Amino acid sequence: MASERLxxxxxxxxxxxxxxVARPRTGGWRTGVKPSVDFSLCVDCLLCWIHCPDTAVQQExxxxxxxxxxxxxxxxxCSEVCPTNAIQMVAEATPLDARGAVLPEGGRRDx
Amino acid sequence: xxxxxxxVEVLTGGEATAHAMRQIRPDVVPVYPITPQTPIIQTFSRFxxxxxxxxxxxxxxxEHSAMSAAVGAALAGARTMTATASQGLALxxxxxxxxxxxxxxxxxxxxxxxxxxxxxxxxxxxxxxxxRDSGAVQIYAEDAQEAYDLMVMAPxxxxxxxxxxxxxxxxxxxxxTHSAENVTLLRDEEVQDFVGPYEIPYPLxxxxxxSQGLFAMPDAYFEIRVRQIQALEAAEQVFAxxxxxxxxxxxxxLGAVESYRMDDAQRAIVLIGSTAGTAKDVVDDLRDRGxxxxxxVLRLFRPFPHQALADALAGVERVAxxxxxxxxxxxxxxxxxxxxxxAGTAEMRSYVYGLGGRDTQPQDIARVYxxxxxxxxxxIRYLGLxxxxxxxES
Numbered sequence: 179m180a181s182e183r184l185x186x187x188x189x190x191x192x193x194x195x196x197x198x199v200a201r202p203r204t205g206g207w208r209t210g211v212k213p214s215v216d217f218s219l220c221v222d223c224l225l226c227w228i229h230c231p232d233t234a235v236q237q238e239x240x241x242x243x244x245x246x247x248x249x250x251x252x253x254x255x256c257s258e259v260c261p262t263n264a265i266q267m268v269a270e271a272t273p274l275d276a277r278g279a280v281l282p283e284g285g286r287r288d289x
Numbered sequence: 290x291x292x293x294x295x296x297v298e299v300l301t302g303g304e305a306t307a308h309a310m311r312q313i314r315p316d317v318v319p320v321y322p323i324t325p326q327t328p329i330i331q332t333f334s335r336f337x338x339x340x341x342x343x344x345x346x347x348x349x350x351x352e353h354s355a356m357s358a359a360v361g362a363a364l365a366g367a368r369t370m371t372a373t374a375s376q377g378l379a380l381x382x383x384x385x386x387x388x389x390x391x392x393x394x395x396x397x398x399x400x401x402x403x404x405x406x407x408x409x410x411x412x413x414x415x416x417x418x419x420x421r422d423s424g425a426v427q428i429y430a431e432d433a434q435e436a437y438d439l440m441v442m443a444p445x446x447x448x449x450x451x452x453x454x455x456x457x458x459x460x461x462x463x464x465x466t467h468s469a470e471n472v473t474l475l476r477d478e479e480v481q482d483f484v485g486p487y488e489i490p491y492p493l494x495x496x497x498x499x500s501q502g503l504f505a506m507p508d509a510y511f512e513i514r515v516r517q518i519q520a521l522e523a524a525e526q527v528f529a530x531x532x533x534x535x536x537x538x539x540x541x542x543l544g545a546v547e548s549y550r551m552d553d554a555q556r557a558i559v560l561i562g563s564t565a566g567t568a569k570d571v572v573d574d575l576r577d578r579g580x581x582x583x584x585x586v587l588r589l590f591r592p593f594p595h596q597a598l599a600d601a602l603a604g605v606e607r608v609a610x611x612x613x614x615x616x617x618x619x620x621x622x623x624x625x626x627x628x629x630x631x632a633g634t635a636e637m638r639s640y641v642y643g644l645g646g647r648d649t650q651p652q653d654i655a656r657v658y659x660x661x662x663x664x665x666x667x668x669i670r671y672l673g674l675x676x677x678x679x680x681x682e683s
Contacts, residue, residue, distance in 0.1 A: 190392035190453045190520070192513040193491045194500040206508055 208252040219264035226256035244277025302433035302465035303328030309440035312480035316367035319347035319358035323377040325462035326400035352377035356384035363393040366492030375402035378416040389424030394447035402462040411646020412462035414614040425455040427591040436460040461563040545589035554583030556661040560611040595630030642672035
């Protein structure tokens, strides 16, 4: 838990002050599955970026950059619209790298 | 009735409480009348109408609305009080939980009364016990003087930065709310100086914007609730400190627990509220006859002063805990709390008395002390219940 979040919780009655929730972590609501990506199949069409209802898909200068799991609710829209099947939904516990790529066998989850 | 000198008045508990409110000068009092609390707010309304105090008196359509308005006012930055009893307190309970959770330091005067059904307007502690787990501080007065003194202490307990919780100040319906006795009032300026200004950390009408009453997900609710529980626990020390400050200044000391003739006592009664007066007379009579009996009166019920109570009962062999409320299906609240936190060796027995205003006479209390000399009973005894032996057993 981020310390700024803890500070807000520890105020009497959970009072929230300006700036406390500058970075919401609504991905905590995600239920069961999360998107993974095989970057070798991605053609940067950005259909996932257009359809994502929660700005969880990241892109830079038209190039797909992966997912922000603090925002992703696991709605599966990105994997539905992906034309190359680069995006696959996987179980929450599946180890992925920070951008959402499946780690090689035996890889460790990085946070 | 501007008061310029310390004076003794003949007042009911309700009137004495209204005087305390007038002297504290709360900014806002949202209220709905209900017996036996009515004399509190009736007297206070007269003070407002006569210009003796400039409180905004909000006459709302129910106790639920009264308590809801009180939460808004207190969080906005206004010193806020209300008063209620019985079904009115029951209707407020939902919002008392919210007031405690939002850390709104509202002082509530309660004329403790039975709950329906059957409908009944007389004294017992069922209403206060309904609010037992609301997170509010609960204090009970023995008589009108204590009702007044505790009311003057209450805002400082409620508004203490380590507490910030509602405080219920209970007085037994009719036997305190409506009974006139000598009450020593402080001077208005003494009360105002003792209570001080209303200060809360995040007033909604202050200069710093804030969001309050937000939705808390499973990742935050638990921490917020535990902090609230810890704040209630902190109120035990705060009550003791403010009690000492009050005693130092005004000469009357009200601790969490009062021990009456407990030195060398072998048998003791523990109870809450106005029946303490009756029990003290009985203790005096029995002591005159050489019986080693004593009385422990609990003023602070939430947070529960487990250690102070254990200290008061040190060396006692047999204890009768008298509850003026029931917890159908299990042992009554005071008995259950004492047993839960007591590691001593005294044998404890549970009595329920005085429900719906049933009078508890000196002979009833004497009977409990006599029974303490005999074999223990299992379960709960109902003191003063009509029946073959004048009390039932379950």
